[in-house]
Amino acid sequence: MEDLWPVVVFALVGIGVLLVIVFLALFARYFKLWIQAFSSRAKIGPFSLVFMSLRKVKPSVIVDTKIMAVQAGLTDIPTQAYEAHYLAGGNVHRVVHALIVAHRARIELDWDTAAAIDLAGRNIISAVETSVDPKVIDCPDPKKSGRPTLDGVAKDGIQLKARARVTVRTNLKQLVGGATEDTIIARVGEGIVSAIGSCESHKEVLANPSVIARNVLARGLDSQTAFSIVSIDIADIDVGDNIGARLRADQADADVRVAQARAEERRAEAVASEQEMLARTQENQAKVVLAEAEIPLAMAEAFSEGSLRAS
Template identity: 40%
Template sequence: MYIILTLGILVLLLLVFLVLINVGAYVKVKSNGIDLSFVNIVFSRLRGLNPDKLVDAYITLLRAGVSIEYTRIESHALCGGDVLSVVDASVSALKSSIDMDFEQLCKLDLAGRDVVSAVDSYVHPVVINCPSNKQPGYIVTVAKDGIRLGISVKLTVRSDLKSLIGGAGVLTVEARVQEKVLGAVGAAESHKDVLNNPSILVEHLQKESNALEGTYFTLVSVDVSGIKVLDNLKAKLDSIQSEADKKVAESRAEAQKADAKARQQEMKAKLQEMNANVVSARVVLPDAIKSGIDDGVLGTRESKVKNVSQWRSQAL
C-alpha cells in the first residue's frame, strides 16, 4: 500500500512538473487564438524537443498565411532540421511570391543548404568575386603576344532554388569563370585588344551559357572590375632561352677546350716517347758501328782506299 501511494505521489509530481514547464507555451498558443492541445505540447517535451521554439515557429507560419500542421514542424525538428531557418525562409518566400513551399524548404534544409541565404540571394542577387576575397590578386592570363594580364571579374548571380540539391556552389563558379577568362584572353592576338575593349570578356562569359551549368546559380550580369598589365612573359621566356643557349655554348666550349688540352697532353706524351727512342738509338749506335767494322761491313777510310786499289789491280 505504501509503495502504491509513493508511486501515485511521484506520478502526480511528474504531471505537475510537466504542466508547469509547458504552461507558458500553452498560454502563448491560446493567446494567439490557435487551436493546439496541451497534450501535443507535452508530447513534444517528452520527445526531447523544445515546445516553446516549436510553438513560436507554428504561430509565425500561421500568421504569415502558411497552412501547416503542428506535427509537421515537430517532424522536421525530430529529423534534425533547423526549424527557425525553414520558418524564416518560408515567410520570405511567401512574401516574395517565390514558388517554394515549406516542404521543399525542409528538404533543402535537411540536405545541408542554408535556406535563408538561398531565398535571400534569390530576392537580392549576390556578387561573386573572381578571384574571391580569400584569394586576393588577379586571374593571371596570357595573350598571344606574350603579355601577361591580371584580371578580376565580378559576377552578379541569383540562386536557383530548384537546383540547390545536387547543384555546385561558389567554388565551382569561380573555377569556371577563371577558365573562361583564360580562354578569352588567350584567344586575343594582342593584350591591347583586351585593354581597349574589356567587353570581349563580358561577351565571352555571357555567350558561354555552360559557365554556370550544374550550379545552383543563374547569371544576372558580368562586370570586369580590373585589368592590370603584369609583365612580358614572352620576353622572359626568350631571355631564359638565351641564357640556356649561352650556358650550352659555354659548356660545349669548355668541352672542346678540355679536349684540346687532352690532345696537347697526348702529343707531348708522344714527343717524349720519340725522344726516348732517339736516346735509345744513340746508345745502341756505337755498338752497331763496331759490329759492322768487325764484320767488314763498315771500315775506316784507309781500308776503303786499299780495298779499292786491290779491286783495280785485279781488274787490270
C-alpha cells in the same frame, strides 16, 4: 473477494481522478496556445499540445511558427513536420521564415528542401534572400587570396592584370551538396586567365573586355555548385610586364651560356689533343735517339764479325 471490490473501485476512481487532474492541469497550461491556434486556423488540437510536451517538443515554438505559416498562406505543412524538424535539432522558425520569403517571391521551395538545407548547417534565410537579391562576389577576393588581380598572358606575350565582379543567385536545389562560393571564385579566376591566354593580342582584350566575360560564361562554371552565375563583369584591366620579351631574353641568355659551355668544351678538347700530339712527338723523338744510339753498336758488332770491312 467481495470485500475487495470497493477497494479496487476506489483505487480505479482515484487513478482516474488523478489522470483527469493531470490532464486538466496540462490543458490549462496550454489553453492559451490552443486558443491562439484555434483562432488562427492552425489546426492544432489540445491533445496534440499535451502530447508535444510529453515528446519534449516546445509547443509554443510549433504553434507560433505554424500560425505564421498559415497566415502567410502555407497551409499544406502538417504539424508532424514541424515537430520532426524540431526534434532533429533544426530551427523551425528559420525554415518557416525562409518558406514565407520564397512564397512571396514566387520561388519554388518546399518544406523538405528547406528543412534539409537547415539541417545541413546552411543559412536558409540568407540563401533565399540571395535568390531574391543576387549577390556580387569579387574575383579575386584579396581577403582570401591576398592577390588584388588575376594575371594572364596573351599570345603576344603581354601580361594583363584583371579584376572581375561576379553576380550570383543561390541555386536552392543544389544548395545541399553543391560547391560553395570559393569554388565559384576559383573557377571564374581560372576561366579569366584562360580567356586572356587564348587572345592573339593584348590589344584585343583592352579594346573589348567583354570578350573575357563571354568566354568564361560559355564554360558553364556554375555546374554542381550552390549558385547560378547571373553575369560576369570586368571591373578593371591593366597592362603588366612584357612576359614574352622577358622569356625570349632569358632564353637568349641561356642559349649564350650553352654556346659558351660548348665552345669551352671544344677548346678543352683541342688543348687536350695538342698535348697528346706533343707527347707523341716527344715519344717519337726518343725512339729516334734510341735508334741513333744503336747504330754504333751495330757497326761495332759488324766489324767484330767481319761482315763490315774498311775500304
